[in-house]
Amino acid sequence: MTDADRSRDNAFPEGDRDHGFGRHETVEKRADRQWSEMLQEVRVAQTGAQILFGFLLSVVFMPRFEQLSSFDRNLYVVTVVLGALATGALVAPVSFHRTLAGHRRKPQLVRVTARLITTGLALLATSTVCAVLLLLRVALGKGFVAWIIAAVVLIWFACCWLTLPVILRRHLERTR
Numbered sequence: 001m002t003d004a005d006r007s008r009d010n011a012f013p014e015g016d017r018d019h020g021f022g023r024h025e026t027v028e029k030r031a032d033r034q035w036s037e038m039l040q041e042v043r044v045a046q047t048g049a050q051i052l053f054g055f056l057l058s059v060v061f062m063p064r065f066e067q068l069s070s071f072d073r074n075l076y077v078v079t080v081v082l083g084a085l086a087t088g089a090l091v092a093p094v095s096f097h098r099t100l101a102g103h104r105r106k107p108q109l110v111r112v113t114a115r116l117i118t119t120g121l122a123l124l125a126t127s128t129v130c131a132v133l134l135l136l137r138v139a140l141g142k143g144f145v146a147w148i149i150a151a152v153v154l155i156w157f158a159c160c161w162l163t164l165p166v167i168l169r170r171h172l173e174r175t176r
Helices: 003-011 014-018 027-059 063-067 070-100 106-140 144-175
Strands: none
Touching: 027 070, 027 106, 070 106, 106 144
16 A cells, blocks of 8 residues: 555545445544534524524413422423523534634534534433423323323334434335
């Protein structure tokens, strides 16, 4: 193997060929592409988290808030905190990018940001399920039905955000 062959092989991440992507990108180009894709993905999640968080912030100022049970008030506090954490995790990539821009660390930025987005999505799902539980406890009374519906919403998130993508990935790997 010549030096040119070794240099070319080091420029293209093994993962692309191992996963059958058929791309021949340098590490930097791959990181640029992944960064752009992640920004598009996170924009949707950021919007959802920020809207939910905004509505949650207004609940405490509603007259009926005073009538909530101690459990429901605590559930509200947990839901707001989860919403704030989700918003923070989903907006963090902007801060990371601003801090690391121009330092030639895009591959590391992509890895850290991917973890933040995953954490933010988990927090957003949890916050949404807690908000559904709180809303249904108020709307339907303190009955068991609210818990069942919130559990179904949690299962739905798990199926849509975890199970189905894993099933698809496994299917694609088998058919490769």
